[in-house]
Amino acid sequence: MTNAELIANDPGWLILAKAGIIFAFALVTVLLFIWAERRILGFMQNRLGPNRVGPFGLLQSLADGIKCALKEDIIPSGADKIVFVLAPAISAGAAFMSFAVMPATGEVTLFGQKTVMQLTDLPVGVLYVLAIASVGVYGIVLAGWSSGSTYPLLGGLRSSAQVISYEVAMGLSLVSVFIYSGSMSTGEIVAAQHGKWWYAVVLFPSFIIYVISMFGETNRAPFDLAEAEGELVAGFHTEYSSLKFALFFLAEYINIVAISALCTTLFLGGYHAFPGLGFTESWLGGWFTAFWFLAKVYGLCYFFIWVRGTLPRIRYDQFMKFGWKVLIPFNLVWIMVVATLRVLSQNSSRTAMIIFAGVIVALAMLASFLYDKSKAKAAIAEDDFVAPAPNFPVPALPTQPTSKVVNRG
Amino acid sequence: MANLEPKKNALANTEAVPVENTGPASLLQQAKGFWVTFSKQFQKKLTYNYPEEKPPVEPRFHGRHQLNRHPDGLEKCIGCELCAWACPADAIYVEGESNTEAERFSPGERYGKVYQINYLRCIFCGLCVEACPTRALTMTNEYELADDSRTKLIFEKEDLLAPLRQGMLQPPHPMYPGMDETNYYRGDVKQAHSSQESK
Numbered sequence: 001m002t003n004a005e006l007i008a009n010d011p012g013w014l015i016l017a018k019a020g021i022i023f024a025f026a027l028v029t030v031l032l033f034i035w036a037e038r039r040i041l042g043f044m045q046n047r048l049g050p051n052r053v054g055p056f057g058l059l060q061s062l063a064d065g066i067k068c069a070l071k072e073d074i075i076p077s078g079a080d081k082i083v084f085v086l087a088p089a090i091s092a093g094a095a096f097m098s099f100a101v102m103p104a105t106g107e108v109t110l111f112g113q114k115t116v117m118q119l120t121d122l123p124v125g126v127l128y129v130l131a132i133a134s135v136g137v138y139g140i141v142l143a144g145w146s147s148g149s150t151y152p153l154l155g156g157l158r159s160s161a162q163v164i165s166y167e168v169a170m171g172l173s174l175v176s177v178f179i180y181s182g183s184m185s186t187g188e189i190v191a192a193q194h195g196k197w198w199y200a201v202v203l204f205p206s207f208i209i210y211v212i213s214m215f216g217e218t219n220r221a222p223f224d225l226a227e228a229e230g231e232l233v234a235g236f237h238t239e240y241s242s243l244k245f246a247l248f249f250l251a252e253y254i255n256i257v258a259i260s261a262l263c264t265t266l267f268l269g270g271y272h273a274f275p276g277l278g279f280t281e282s283w284l285g286g287w288f289t290a291f292w293f294l295a296k297v298y299g300l301c302y303f304f305i306w307v308r309g310t311l312p313r314i315r316y317d318q319f320m321k322f323g324w325k326v327l328i329p330f331n332l333v334w335i336m337v338v339a340t341l342r343v344l345s346q347n348s349s350r351t352a353m354i355i356f357a358g359v360i361v362a363l364a365m366l367a368s369f370l371y372d373k374s375k376a377k378a379a380i381a382e383d384d385f386v387a388p389a390p391n392f393p394v395p396a397l398p399t400q401p402t403s404k405v406v407n408r409g
Numbered sequence: 410m411a412n413l414e415p416k417k418n419a420l421a422n423t424e425a426v427p428v429e430n431t432g433p434a435s436l437l438q439q440a441k442g443f444w445v446t447f448s449k450q451f452q453k454k455l456t457y458n459y460p461e462e463k464p465p466v467e468p469r470f471h472g473r474h475q476l477n478r479h480p481d482g483l484e485k486c487i488g489c490e491l492c493a494w495a496c497p498a499d500a501i502y503v504e505g506e507s508n509t510e511a512e513r514f515s516p517g518e519r520y521g522k523v524y525q526i527n528y529l530r531c532i533f534c535g536l537c538v539e540a541c542p543t544r545a546l547t548m549t550n551e552y553e554l555a556d557d558s559r560t561k562l563i564f565e566k567e568d569l570l571a572p573l574r575q576g577m578l579q580p581p582h583p584m585y586p587g588m589d590e591t592n593y594y595r596g597d598v599k600q601a602h603s604s605q606e607s608k
Binding site for chain 1: 442443447449450452454456458
């Protein structure tokens, strides 16, 4: 039985229970993630991080949440009140929704019902996640616009441009997964990877592009340009305070967990164990698969933190250039290669496939060679270039005196 | 006349060297960066858990002041106000008074009757310590001086006086028999004499 068939048999109360569990899981994970991020970043910077509230500072995020809730809720006089209040709710709501299609366990028994820990298995589950992520962008754009202030507006625009651009790269890297698994349903993609090489290995370039665009998609360092404090104060949520700010914060971190869960599902074999440890999947009546799922998701979350601790923020134009001129074209070529290989492997002989792969490698080498040559040429051209003297008056450099001061006594 | 010539300094004479744009670092070098942050996690942390573990300060650290005593318990302060005059922040207030045979606080003629240091004003520069002619005023290593009211941060003489140690007697009491203030100053008095005890 596939996941979709299992879920179809769920009674209404079980669906409600699962929704509750997913909600609680997301909240608790976010609280722990914020704590873990601050601790791990601290450790990476030779300090301890928050260790005062509760054992090892575990309750730090809870205390911060309470503090946030007790703070004064300010709505600027220039703000569009309705939209201003609505924006964080849209952001946070959309963030929670993408968890609905993540398969967290294999077949388990929950309250006497045979099911899987997945709220629903849509035939277009992955597209649903992308769509929900786009709805989340509305929260950001509306927040920036409704604040009635310059920095939030700029931050909101940056953020939306960024999320939309990197969603294209992300969506394209998912295409090869669809081609290989023959499905867009998250449950079936996980099932298609079972017992084979994970797509992270088979479709390695797609995996790399997905991981890079994860950071762009979630506004995280080194792509956290929407919140570049040196340029934009705090970006789109500059004017937000109290619980509304907390909602944005929550949404950001839920998005990170959700996008890690999607990565796990699509590229890292979902809830299945690591190769060679398949026997563990039947432990605890199948519930042990949740451990593998969480281990992979949290591993990716750790990677998010690690990258934040290592890489500096990049410039906005470089960031956009990278997205549109590198990731997307490369992705398109890669999809063509994958599609052709797939069709060849299904319809023709092995020889045709090998020949095609050889041609691709040769083309890649030729392209790389031509690129190097053109770069060398450009370097030579750059050396010869001498800027012509401007034929209009220019202000003098500060080291050159502009005029002599005559002492008049 | 205003001199508009550019200032001659070492920087102006140095020829600018164009920096070569090397482009992105190699993958190995970038991996090295990741290794730095990863390995740092397992190294010893620099943080002190302050209220629980107090980091040792340098021996010459400028902390709270202390009014010292002679080895028999008499105060070293002679109420000369040099510390108050030396103080650039005007944090010290001293009122001197004459010692009498009945009530002697310090060897010699005068003693400090009122001695206040306002720690809201004090900048811990140590000029008062340099000014003190009898080494009565020194600084301790104590730095926890925060409090919740202004009056609590004006330290009185009782707060600043050094505690009585072995062989010291609580003044007022007479000087060591056969010694004058010069002997005290030279350090001839090693501890209190039984005749100094008040009846």
